[in-house]
Amino acid sequence: MSATLREKMDDEIKQSNILIVDDNVANIALLENLLEDEGYDEFTSTADPRTVISLCREEEFDLILLDIRMPHMSGFEVMTALENFFPAGYYLPIIVLTAQLDQETRQKALSLGAKDFLTKPFMHWEALLRIRNQLETRYFYKKQILRGDLLETEVNKRTQEIRSVQLEIVRRLGMAGEFRDNETGAHVIRMSRISEIIARGAGLDEKTCELILHSSTMHDVGKIGIPDRVLLKEGKLNKEEWEIMKSHVDIGTRIIGEYPADIFWMAGAIAGGHHEKWNGSGYPKGLQGEEIPVAARIAAISDVFDALLSARPYKEPWPLAKALALMKEESGSHFDPVLIDVFFDCLDEIIDIREKYPD
Numbered sequence: 089m090s091a092t093l094r095e096k097m098d099d100e101i102k103q104s105n106i107l108i109v110d111d112n113v114a115n116i117a118l119l120e121n122l123l124e125d126e127g128y129d130e131f132t133s134t135a136d137p138r139t140v141i142s143l144c145r146e147e148e149f150d151l152i153l154l155d156i157r158m159p160h161m162s163g164f165e166v167m168t169a170l171e172n173f174f175p176a177g178y179y180l181p182i183i184v185l186t187a188q189l190d191q192e193t194r195q196k197a198l199s200l201g202a203k204d205f206l207t208k209p210f211m212h213w214e215a216l217l218r219i220r221n222q223l224e225t226r227y228f229y230k231k232q233i234l235r236g237d238l239l240e241t242e243v244n245k246r247t248q249e250i251r252s253v254q255l256e257i258v259r260r261l262g263m264a265g266e267f268r269d270n271e272t273g274a275h276v277i278r279m280s281r282i283s284e285i286i287a288r289g290a291g292l293d294e295k296t297c298e299l300i301l302h303s304s305t306m307h308d309v310g311k312i313g314i315p316d317r318v319l320l321k322e323g324k325l326n327k328e329e330w331e332i333m334k335s336h337v338d339i340g341t342r343i344i345g346e347y348p349a350d351i352f353w354m355a356g357a358i359a360g361g362h363h364e365k366w367n368g369s370g371y372p373k374g375l376q377g378e379e380i381p382v383a384a385r386i387a388a389i390s391d392v393f394d395a396l397l398s399a400r401p402y403k404e405p406w407p408l409a410k411a412l413a414l415m416k417e418e419s420g421s422h423f424d425p426v427l428i429d430v431f432f433d434c435l436d437e438i439i440d441i442r443e444k445y446p447d
């Protein structure tokens with residue numbers, strides 16, 4: 089260690105906060121004078137061991153000098169109380185002050201957390217060295233905790249950055265598919281937010297609602313692979329064209345892939361299942377009822393509703409009343425009837441989303 093670092097450490101150690109616990113006021117005065125002469129400025133003393141825990145609530149101590157034989161509470165009882173007070177793994181060195189040299193006393197003190205002993209009457213130089221040694225250990229412990237906190241903060245920051253990048257990639261991929269037949273890409277924003285509203289209304293947990301919000305933006309990413317002559321055709325698709333159009337589900341799930349991250353797993357479930365129908369007449373697998381992932385059932389409702397109200401190359405936007413009538417009519421056939429009820433319960437919020445993110 090360089091001289092500069094050693095000096096810095098010495099300065100910090102001299103600022104350590106020390107608690108003296110001894111029912112003999114003469115012993116307290118002796119230790120206070122000893123510490124003060126050595127340059128220690130931060131210390132607190134008490135002759136009543138019952139006050140130790142309350143003092144530890146008020147201040148953070150770096151070392152406790154603790155007598156064993158005291159009225160009201162022995163040093164052993166104080167150490168037991170401290171062990172219960174501090175969390176597991178917390179390091180607060182205790183130097184036991186005792187005139188008892190028997191093996192039983194030492195063994196019990198060490199088992200309760202004592203780190204060293206000062207035998208009364210003690211030599212001043214010995215007391216200062218033992219105090220210094222324990223404060224050095226406490227110093228390095230605090231530095232390690234600080235490094236750990238800084239590392240945890242940095243890891244959390246990097247994790248959040250990675251998460252933000254993931255979300256941005258998902259959002260932009262979703263918009264890439266939507267731009268093929270919607271110049272603003274606002275449909276994916278509205279659809280994802282409506283999906284989140286329905287998910288919350290259905291009582292899904294916070295994490296699932298957030299995943300649905302972000303993952304549902306990729307529901308139609310497979311449109312990237314559909315040729316313009318089909319995707320942008322004005323008018324009804326023939327049988328061959330319809331089969332090509334339906335392939336966007338398979339293309340989408342292949343684009344999303346099977347990367348082991350919850351957001352991509354959810355995106356795959358939505359992309360692969362949002363054209364399934366409650367009565368089993370949907371595609372690509374003809375899933376029925378609760379065989380369809382709940383996120384896909386939610387996405388089906390929000391996707392169809394917003395698509396009905398949006399302009400497409402093959403249709404004009406529907407009036408709101410007509411769209412709502414169809415949604416109600418399709419309850420139990422196209423849509424999960426329970427989730428349709430949630431949709432109508434949340435209709436005011438959903439309409440607000442339509443107004444907030446227009447094409």
